[in-house]
Amino acid sequence: MSSLNTVLSFKRDAALKEESTDSSLAGSQQRVRPGSGEFQQPVKPLAPVTLEIKNVEKSYQLSGERLQVLAGINLDIRAGEFISIVGASGCGKSTLLRLVAGLDGQYGGDIVYQGSRITGTDLDRGIVFQEHRLFPWLTVEANILLAFSATDVPKAERRARVQAQIKLVGLSGFEKAYPHQISGGMSQRVAIARALVLRPQLLLLDEPFAALDALTRLKLQQELQRLWEHEGLTTILVTHDVEEAVFLGDRVVVMESHPGRIKRIVPVDLPRPRVRSTLEFQRIKDDVLTDFV
Amino acid sequence: MSIGIRVALGINQADPKFRRRSRLRLAAFISPIAFLLLWAWVAKIELFSPQLLVSPLEVLQTFHELLDSGELWEHLSVSFSRLGIGFSIGASSGLLFGIVMALSKRVEGFFSPVFQALRQVPSIALIPIFILLFGIDEIFKIAIVTKAAFFTVALASYEATKGISRNYFEVSQAYKLPTYTLYTKIVIPAILPPVLTGLRIAFSRSWTILVAAELLAADSGLGHMMQMGREVFRIDIVMVGVVLTGLIGFGIDRLFKWGEANLIPWRTA
Amino acid sequence: MAYSVSIMSTHTLSKYSFLNSARGWLIPVGLLLVWEVMSRQSAENAYAFASIEQIYHGLVEILSTGELQQGIAASLQRAFLGLLIGGFLGFSIGAVMAQWRVADVLIGPLYHMLRQVPLMGLVPLFSLWLGNGDPSKLVVVCLSAFYPLVLATYESLHQVESKYKEVGDVLKLSRTKTFIKILLPAALPNIFTGISFALAFAWLATIGSEILFSAGAGLGNIMMNAQAASRMDILIILTALIGLLGFLMNYLINKVGQYLFRWRNLR
Known part of the structure; x- marks a missing residue:
């Protein structure tokens, strides 16, 4: 319950901030208030908080010295929300995502997912890495099938779900291909399919498009948005691409480094599908960019 | 493949020019044929005494004689059984030991120093000690082949397992792969290519050391046949042995190469 | 980034390294004890x-007669002389093959054909041709250094990226100048790797040829004499020494390589 309050209070803070920028008449700083102006959209009822990140810190021992990577991270994420985390290299955004994934159980504070503290990985939380991390000796199909290893889903259903997932990411016909036979963008789609095939509640994306060329990246961002709307799952995207963060996120969490901490959270109240060329989109993007230049 | 491994295996990765054009492919035979002709000519004019050099045709004739008398088969089968037994014991135990040592910190702590120290001793330098310990019977030859295969394969599989990308283990962690799946689907395929290369190196080392051991102390085997030829000044028998050791080494190396190409349909970028 | 940091942290975590090293000593010491006990069991053992x-007494003995020192000197001399001659020939032929297509087509197949014969298999042949003495051993050692260096030189020169070669074209350098100023320096680190392999092979071939050719001086000959006299003590000293010398040579040549090619960005 307390977490819900935090969200509400945050909402209030954001609203206050918006009002202040409104009154200062700084046009470029202006953000759209929910349900105002030409971008009309239905006000969603607030979904319950599914992930609470409370006072999280993380440090490494580096040749005897303590290196603080994350400090005082507080963030509540509601079910079905799309959160983008942007920051420069080394701000700890990937570390934070790895903690949420449960790849590293050693941290201070609490990350509570659906009521229990995260200490290890879980099939309910899917992750996609910057590199596709497909196994070169398994075909596209076998790579996705591997995700079922720890489940008791029957064989026939596994195959059917893999087929459906391959179709969903638009790779029908490539089931028997080895990773070296398909392009980087296609490999990353397979990796997304592998993460989604278990129908996780939470999808974690660690700079999934950073290694792709600009055109492929645009296409995959579109597709990711489509998939997210299709599956309706909670998603955390870590990226250093501000446009990507604004394009996909309901909220953009801006992080700064030394030690890694949250600088501010920018809500993106634009209707979907979003159009990058609109003035409002550019305003929000420029606003976030002011944190980096 | 690093230049070191390529040098150890004798692999040309840079495409030799004659392979690129079919017209030049025939040219690849020029020098070996010229070599044979030169050899035949030098033998014919008896530039050296016939005790030192016989013509290729005579070598072929001796080969036929040895084959017909069944003597050659006897030597070959003895050599092959020694090689087969020693290599399979050494390679399989080396494979297991290398993987276990790479995965278990405890085993590594206990065995790594001994392993690294013993590894420095070349197999050929162990021949005298092995003769003293095991006598000059079969056990000695099998033991020396086993030793050569064991250390080479153990090192290759140890380094291959240590070299498995941490990324792979993270993905396995994320999908909570059961231990059995982790080994069959991830660890074994990941180390297969370098381990096959290791087996290939181990084989050529085993073959060389066996020939050396048979030259020194044996009453049968291809090496022994050459040694006998040397003692009775039958250069033709020696040369049959030289050509055969070369051909056998080459043939089995090709077999491993074929295995590498056909067992591994994927490519690691 | 975070990944590399976490790797380092496991290094600093190893405050139990003294335990690990103690573990490492356990087996050698244990083996030594077993060995010692076995030796005291019976006369046969x-x-x-x-x-x-x-x-220890064996070591004192071969040291005092000067046999060991002589053997070390003879073996090292043979290994390095073989490396020098065989290596130089191998480098030249490899370079010629990489530079001239005709040479590549003519020498390449012959080289690969002859290389198939295990060196130790050539011993009976050389013994008939050149006798059982130093010339035969030297030829075997030369060949052992020759084969890897042909390949290493040829491969390394081929591997030089074409963008470097294009610089030579742009600067209108002659063929010789391109080779000396661009190809060779770019290929040298890899050729050096080939040299370090050739040294290891030369050391193996030295010991092997000394064991197989009975006449002359060298560590391998001392070993064969010790074996004939059933002197296990001397065999153990020499085997360990051969391993140690091989290790030291490998260590030294790697250090030299690291120093010479410190400009090279490894990884």
């Missing part, structure tokens, strides 16, 4: 398992 005391 004392012959196969030389006691530590015997080994």
